[in-house]
Amino acid sequence: SQELEQSPQSLIVQEGKNLTINCTSSKTLYGLYWYKQKYGEGLIFLMMLQKGGEEKSHEKITAKLDEKKQQSSLHITASQPSHAGIYLCGADTGNQFYFGTGTSLTVIP
Amino acid sequence: DVKVTQSSRYLVKRTGEKVFLECVQDMDHENMFWYRQDPGLGLRLIYFSYDVKMKEKGDIPEGYSVSREKKERFSLILESASTNQTSMYLCASSRTGLWGYTFGSGTRLTVV
Numbered sequence: 001s002q003e004l005e006q007s008p009q010s011l012i013v014q015e016g017k018n019l020t021i022n023c024t025s026s027k028t029l030y031g032l033y034w035y036k037q038k039y040g041e042g043l044i045f046l047m048m049l050q051k052g053g054e055e056k057s058h059e060k061i062t063a064k065l066d067e068k069k070q071q072s073s074l075h076i077t078a079s080q081p082s083h084a085g086i087y088l089c090g091a092d093t094g095n096q097f098y099f100g101t102g103t104s105l106t107v108i109p
Numbered sequence: 110d111v112k113v114t115q116s117s118r119y120l121v122k123r124t125g126e127k128v129f130l131e132c133v134q135d136m137d138h139e140n141m142f143w144y145r146q147d148p149g150l151g152l153r154l155i156y157f158s159y160d161v162k163m164k165e166k167g168d169i170p171e172g173y174s175v176s177r178e179k180k181e182r183f184s185l186i187l188e189s190a191s192t193n194q195t196s197m198y199l200c201a202s203s204r205t206g207l208w209g210y211t212f213g214s215g216t217r218l219t220v221v
Contacts, residue, residue, distance in 0.1 A: 033209045042115075042199060042214035088152070090210065097210070101151035 003027065004091055006100030013079050014108050021074045021103045023089035031092040032072045034063050037102075038085045046074075081107045112136070115200050115213035122220050128187040130216050132200030140203045141183035142210065143167075143175065145196040152199065158183055159205075190220045 005024045013019050023032065031050050035043040047056045049065035049072060056063050060077045076083055084107045089100040116131035134141065142157040144167075154167030156175040164175050172194060176184045183202075187194055197217050201210040 031209065035212070040197075040215070040217065042113075043201075043210075043212040045209060045211065048209050099152040101149070 003093070003096075003098040004089060004100040006089055006103055008103060009101070010104040010106075012106045012108065015080060016078050019076050019079055019105070021087050021089075021105075023072045023074075023091070023100050025070050025091055025093070025098075027070070027093045029065070029069045029072075029091045029093060032063075032065050032069075033090040033092075034072070034074050035088045035090060036085050037088060043088060076105075079105075079107045081109055083107055113200055113202050113211050113213040115198075115216050117216050118214065120216055120218045122187075122190050122218065124191060124220055126187075126190045126220075128190045128218065128220075130185040130187075130198055130200075130218070132183045132185070132202075132213055133181055134183075134202040134211070135181065136202060136204070136211065137180065138202035138211075139180075139205050141177065142201045142203075143173075143183065143185045144199045144201065145169070146199055146215075147196050155185065190218075192220050194218065195220045 007022050033048050034046040037043045047063045052067040052069045054065045062075045065072045086102045086104050088102045113134045122128050143155040144152045146152050153169050155173050158164045158177040161180050174186045197215050199215050200213040203210045
């Protein structure tokens with residue numbers, strides 16, 4: 001069963017455009033993690049969110065966790081080719097860790 | 110800087126061979142994990158370990174075994190490699206609690 005729904009599955013945007021990736025769970029999350037994976041490489045940790053309503057930013061990437069702690073969004077402002085890759089959300093539900101299926105992002109120069 | 114190191118980036122093996130994938134972490138983490146990643150299927154947990162000499166099956170353990178003789182090292186073993194085990198293998202480690210996972214850079218295994 002898929003505990004974390006991630007959408008969209010893939011995204012192609014023109015350089016400079018904004019985009020949003022969503023991660024939804026049916027369970028309350030104790031921790032929500034965003035990772036980025038460049039094609040053919042390992043996962044790089046981006047951000048962790050724990051509190052309802054929490055928002056964190058790093059450079060042009062902002063992640064939010066909703067008040068119910070069941071949905072998170074990752075927003076990229078003014079996308080660049082360096083943002084291309086696969087974005088994965090991971091979540092701790094208290095007794096197990098789950099991953100979303102990933103969003104493949106292509107940024108066209 | 111924390112590190113999880115996987116011994117090989119790319120590996121090509123023949124059907125029926127015994128394959129060892131090695132993973133070493135230098136963060137003194139208690140927990141270590143092996144995942145495989147396939148297009149459209151996401152990350153699937155093969156085995157994990159919460160302590161030295163301890164191992165637990167994940168979602169897809171068939172055809173694999175693991176070994177954790179030392180805290181820093183977690184090995185994945187393909188007893189008799191098959192073509193359907195061609196995949197990207199990712200090792201991860203974590204501290205107990207809400208600390209997230211640190212991943213290695215992956216091993217792309219091709220079984221021919």
